[in-house]
Amino acid sequence: MEREVAGGPGSGGLQQPISAGIIAVLVGYTSSFAVVLTGLHAVGATSAQAASGLLVMCLTQAAGMIWLSRRHRIPVVLAWSTPGAALLAGTATPDGGWAVAVGAFLVAGAAYVLTGLWPALGRLIGLIPAPIAQAMLAGVLLELCLAPVGALRDDPWTILPVVVVWLAGVRFVPRWAAPAAFVAAGVVIGVDMIRTGTTIAGSDLLPQLTFTTPHWSWAALVGIALPLYVVTMASQNVPGFAIMKSLGYDVPWRDSLVTAGAATMLGASSGGHSVNLAAISAALAGGPPAGPDPQRRWIAAQSGGWTYVVLAVTSAALAALVAVAPVGVIATVAGLALLGTLAAAFEGAVSEPAGREAAVITFLVAASGITILGIGSAFWALIAGLVVHLVLRRPTGRHR
Template sequence: MTSSPSTLDRASGGLLQPVSTGLLAALVGFASTFAIILQGLRAVGASPEQSASGLFIICVMQGVLAIVFGLWWRQPISIVWSTPGAALLIATGAVSGGFPAAIGAFLVAVGLIVVAGLWRPFGRLVSAIPVGLASAMLAGILYEICLAPIHAVALRPALTLPVVLAWALALRFARLYAIPIALLTTVAIVLFVTKVPPGALGDVWPHPVFVMPAWSPVTIGTLSIPLFIVTMASQNVPGLAVLRANGYEPKIAPLFVGTGLGGAVTAALGGPPINLAAITAALCAGPDAHPDPARRYIATIVAGIAYLALGLFAGVTTAFIEVSPKELIAAVAGLALLGSFASALSTALTNPEERIAVAVTFLVTASGVAFFGIGAPFWGLVAGGLLLGLNRIGR
């Protein structure tokens, strides 16, 4: 007679469920979005070696912080990279001063996260940014990226249609695995259809590369401030909401300070900021991780250990992206961000009184225009905020 999962779980001391959930959260999180991280780093000027270093260090740092926070507070606190933040890097593209200036912008963004944790008035000010406007800015950032699968099908249908069809079928029958299945389809196409240079995937070990930061006022306006707002609005705030919805009350200041300081370390080796998980947090903090809320932190510790192991594959995954057709990788990235795009649009349009300001924020951000060298996401938020403030005068 075969034992049920609950029987097996009890026999293993209640560890099977949180261990399997933690492994699932890490594997799905990595497979679904690592291509977006690499594409974002390359967009702002990172070399392949710097991109591999960045992917390696954020895997390591988010793994370390998940383990430390889990053991310290006995709460399922999931730490991940910011997928919307990486999308912002893709949308921003090359910045004045190159990759060193982008690293400087990362450091400013994580510095603002630390300040938000330590200085309550600043944290309240950030929280006062209307959710609708922040969501509209995110939707505007994601808009062009989410068009990539359509453009890719038009340009190279033989390569990209199988990926899109695999994603659509998986979305219907195995939603959680839709992007990993699309990625596996992409891997198969690259290995069996395109010519991979001999030895291109041979160096599997990561090589950390230190990047000396540079600071540019223009890059801070273009990248730091939007990156900070996107990270807070789309990752940290929803991540806290998921924890609270499941009965946990984490201390906010240590979380923001910890992820901010961890982000400073990742920036030194080419990695973007890290933050609280929003989507995978629901896996580890909910009943799927364990019936007993006091045992769910084990899932985040296991996820942290898994991310430490996955970091070792940063070199080979970066090499794979480099030899893959660019349209194919862009298509996978666009498919991976469709859920975030739909969620951002839905949240942005919740309040009917804000919809015109939300539309302005979205359109200015999606336009890609820049003034005084500062990119569209910043101006989208400014334009929408000014219009919203004007409409509220005298009310």
């Protein structure tokens, strides 16, 4: 019996990794899909195109996880970029609309592939000081995390139940706080539909892929693709590798990034903004919750991959539910789900006394929401932070 629990041939050795993989994917998906839908809508997607984005990312993530984990026998978990989706949510619809955003997704995916094939590019990104990258993310997240405050002021009786359920979740079951908030939001939406007589057509509940021919513009490449690449590498891919390393797994840099990049490129025309290594979910699937035998935890990535396939079926229904939600409800769910990410970004931005000025400037520019030459604030925040960093760190002749 002990041998089975330790990962022997009996079913006991499979139960823990299978359940851990399912839970890891469920937590990641339900905690952040509202952020993804918000981001896709912000850059011009219709409800059908946003639902298609959820669908295609679930399928490409599933394929990538199943292939990587079986090939390398390690629990590699892929996810969409929640910080990247938050970045999109703070970006104005680009000139050229959704097709231009799709072109930016495609370029970001190509950049992941290039980074996997050419490690020097990864080292170049590593030269960007971590506080600046974190400050850019914090500035982008600020407006989203403020949304629950404004929504609570405008419609307290609709928003308060969501906030109360989320707070109770943080107190008693932190991992499920964001999913619980969405369940509460679903109840609120259902009550509102009954009160107003709103209905959802049956055809809107069926998952389907939409395809958009990508277009390109310099403004979208600089204002969407580049910040999306930087924030995803800094907040998802690099931490994902580090977390897996801390758990005793050497995740193959080339195979993982090339697979994530190829998945992003494959899904871009259907609305998939970014596929990348998971960070928090990786700890669930690769750590002790997946069983005492590290050699069998790769099974968690297999079960997680098939869980993504099942969740893909729900994409259209979730998008349809979001489309009929009262004003502020989904923004509240997204903002509450991102509070932990915002706190971590703040901590990373000011954790080192040296260079705080550059981090603060980066944060302020990103939070300002300015658009110059059609390029959003995330890019200008990155530029401003790097300039201040270089000026303050450069030795002068008098110091010499």
